[in-house]
Amino acid sequence: MSVRLKDIAKIAGVSVGTVSRVINQKTSEIGGETVKRVEKVIKEEGYVPNIRARSLKTNRSNILGLLIPSIKNPFFTEIVRGVEDTAYDLGYSVILCNTYDNFDKETKYLNTLHELRVDGIIVAGSYDRNKEKEEAYSFNVPLIAIDRAVYYKNISTFITTDNYSSSEKIAEILFENGYRSFFYLGGPKTNSVAKKRYKGTKAGLKKKEISKFKEVFGNFSIEDGYTLIHKEKNIKDYDVIISGNDLLAMGAIQALREKNIDIPNEISVFGFDDMEIFSEITPKLSTVKQPSYLMGVNSVKMIDKTLNGQRVKEKYELPQKLLFRDTTKVKLNE
Known part of the structure; x- marks a missing residue:
């Protein structure tokens, strides 16, 4: 007993x-x-x-729930690290839920977290959304959405970045540096982040005299990046592959190497996220540095502020940084 x-x-x-x-x-x-x-x-x-009994008495459990699409994706691994580090410093424990981009699994985890009476929830939504189901949910604890847009009601804060503007700027700079034929290797069409990166790229090339543009879409994975580029017979007709994230970019690089295509002299490659696991790969990947760790840090801080009666902004946008490295031939003005 x-x-x-x-x-x-x-x-x-x-x-x-x-x-x-x-x-x-x-x-x-x-x-x-x-x-x-x-x-x-x-x-x-x-x-x-007995944490459950204590939470009933004090109305606080000092536990946070974190839902991410995939722990295998280094972008989300960094978010987890930021959440865990900050939660520990502020006296919270974290329950990590890996949804594998499955909306039904996401909602099941949300129900479980409610039953456990967590103090707050951080969610990076799965690819496919269900607006009707999401809007039917009611949260009585702070809910922080990060990176991906969701439709849940009563969201305390949406922590995001300006994927559209960064993608637009990438396309503009590449064009200014002589690139004229573009191959866009995008993420899932239903994903809010993938949509903004694709639309931003198109906007950056609008009204510009380019010779060719083609887009294909897959999951944010090395496997899809490799497969989509490997089966592209005329890939050498393009000056640059703009990828929806670093995983797709690395898959593309692998396929180009098997085709004996020189990077960047025959074709350039641009990624997105600046994942640390690729930092030592040669040639160094041109990409966009994402504040993934800070996303995690700020999500916990926002919950803590809300629980302590402080007001937080409905939308919190963190800056990105364009990094032109060795997989592109770009000269930036100082």
């Missing part, structure tokens, strides 16, 4: 309230020897506080 709070109190010779204050580290009015005695009994008896 599990040890209860009153059992600890009886063994230590103190009140239940004293044991509770020791557990919650509110010991300013308790003598040092008493605190040590209670802590010793707690350790010896193997007492573990």
